[in-house]
Amino acid sequence: MSDHEFRDFYYQAAFHNDQQGVGETGMYRVSSSLQDPSYMSFTDCLHSSMDYGSLEKAFGLSPSSSEVFSSVEGNQTKQVGAGDLGGNTSEVMTTPNSSVSSSSSEAGCEEDSDKSKKDRQPKGSEDGGESSKKGNKAKKKGEKKQREPRFAFMTKSEVDHLEDGYRWRKYGQKAVKNSPYPRSYYRCTTQKCTVKKRVERSFQDPSVVITTYEGQHNHPLPTTLRGSAAGLFPPSMLTPSPLAGPSFPHELFMQMPHHMNNQAGSAGSMFAESFSPFQQYHHQVPDYGLLQDIVPSRLFTDFVQRVALKTNFKEIHVRILTPKTESKIATRKPNPTTAPRQQQPWRERKNKGRAKTTSYRTLFSILQASC
DNA sequence: CGATTTTGACCCGCGC
DNA sequence: GCGCGGGTCAAAATCG
Numbered sequence: 001m002s003d004h005e006f007r008d009f010y011y012q013a014a015f016h017n018d019q020q021g022v023g024e025t026g027m028y029r030v031s032s033s034l035q036d037p038s039y040m041s042f043t044d045c046l047h048s049s050m051d052y053g054s055l056e057k058a059f060g061l062s063p064s065s066s067e068v069f070s071s072v073e074g075n076q077t078k079q080v081g082a083g084d085l086g087g088n089t090s091e092v093m094t095t096p097n098s099s100v101s102s103s104s105s106e107a108g109c110e111e112d113s114d115k116s117k118k119d120r121q122p123k124g125s126e127d128g129g130e131s132s133k134k135g136n137k138a139k140k141k142g143e144k145k146q147r148e149p150r151f152a153f154m155t156k157s158e159v160d161h162l163e164d165g166y167r168w169r170k171y172g173q174k175a176v177k178n179s180p181y182p183r184s185y186y187r188c189t190t191q192k193c194t195v196k197k198r199v200e201r202s203f204q205d206p207s208v209v210i211t212t213y214e215g216q217h218n219h220p221l222p223t224t225l226r227g228s229a230a231g232l233f234p235p236s237m238l239t240p241s242p243l244a245g246p247s248f249p250h251e252l253f254m255q256m257p258h259h260m261n262n263q264a265g266s267a268g269s270m271f272a273e274s275f276s277p278f279q280q281y282h283h284q285v286p287d288y289g290l291l292q293d294i295v296p297s298r299l300f301t302d303f304v305q306r307v308a309l310k311t312n313f314k315e316i317h318v319r320i321l322t323p324k325t326e327s328k329i330a331t332r333k334p335n336p337t338t339a340p341r342q343q344q345p346w347r348e349r350k351n352k353g354r355a356k357t358t359s360y361r362t363l364f365s366i367l368q369a370s371c
Numbered sequence: 372c373g374a375t376t377t378t379g380a381c382c383c384g385c386g387c
Numbered sequence: 388g389c390g391c392g393g394g395t396c397a398a399a400a401t402c403g
Contacts, residue, residue: 170376172395185394189374198394 152212154202160184160209161199165221168197179203190219 155162161184168186176183181201188195195215202208 169374171397173376173378174393174395177392183393 150212150214152210154208154210157209158207160201161186162209162211166190166195166217167222176200176203181206188217190217190222193218 161168167189169189170184170186172185173182174185179200181203183198183200186197186199193215195213195217197214198212200210202210
């Protein structure tokens with residue numbers, strides 16, 4: 001299971017700017033490990049042009065690596081959906097101890113073009129009453145809702161829903177096409193915050209969880225959260241608003257933990273030093289097993305999000321690979337003692353034969369069968 | 372008892 | 388136009 005000696009984090013981000021047509025893609029690796037010969041400061045990465053050739057040189061990446069993010073090309077509007085994880089490009093991290101990350105195009109990243117269906121009006125305001133069974137909306141069809149910036153990252157984890165400091169409420173779950181794993185939809189519970197996120201397990205590599213964020217938090221981190229990252233970092237690192245944050249990516253990067261930009265770090269022992277905030281936190285909350293996963297992840301996602309806002313990249317694919325740490329199963333086991341749920345008589349259910357939401361139980365059986 | 376999760380139905384864009 | 392599939396709603400169930 002987990003190797004508690006190694007707390008390295010390896011980040012890879014693919015920035016995609018398709019304004020030029022052929023979308024220039026690049027993949028960046030941020031590693032605290034010296035054993036990674038291709039190490040390069042993220043700051044430098046960000047300042048470098050989005051030229052894959054140079055990146056290849058800098059990181060020693062093979063050109064084929066870009067295939068990992070194959071979804072970027074030729075996808076102006078249509079993206080590779082989670083279910084279409086066809087490309088079996090797999091990539092092996094050249095770092096110690098870790099993690100082979102194999103997956104294809106950032107699955108969960110994005111799929112649909114712009115469906116303006118989200119944010120449907122709750123309660124039918126007025127409109128001719130009629131079948132107001134559900135959210136009938138009177139939305140202008142003309143204007144397409146501008147999609148909020150999205151970004152996704154992959155985390156090797158046994159828990160699906162990683163703690164990231166914010167409070168989320170699950171509002172849906174859907175089966176992913178061609179994948180035995182469901183996709184869960186979460187919304188930030190803070191009022192007036194429209195941030196959403198989707199969580200799904202990679203079909204290619206079940207140990208990898210793909211989290212896709214959409215939107216930006218317009219509020220500070222809740223402080224009441226158990227093990228919240230709030231309070232662990234200086235305020236500047238927790239500001240949710242990009243306006244309040246560093247003006248440039250490298251500035252933000254400079255605020256990141258040492259182990260992420262300290263080239264002199266020693267591999268495999270990141271946890272020992274230059275880790276003050278986390279170490280302290282670790283002592284304070286020893287039982288918080290996900291610490292190692294969460295903190296850097298959150299920092300990085302915030303970071304990437306800000307980068308996205310400062311640039312005109314349309315897509316940013318981020319991978320966060322971490323050594324497995326804790327095996328905390330966050331699955332709620334159904335209570336067998338309770339009576340089965342009954343069909344609501346007043347709510348007519350017209351099953352049109354379309355398989356929509358997939359229950360955990362169903363999926364579980366599928367998994368078992370496939371194992 | 373309020374908050375959160377579960378989960379079938381509904382909505383809607385898109386491809387055929 | 389139809390059907391597929393992603394995304395969302397919302398009532399009931401469950402949790403804390």
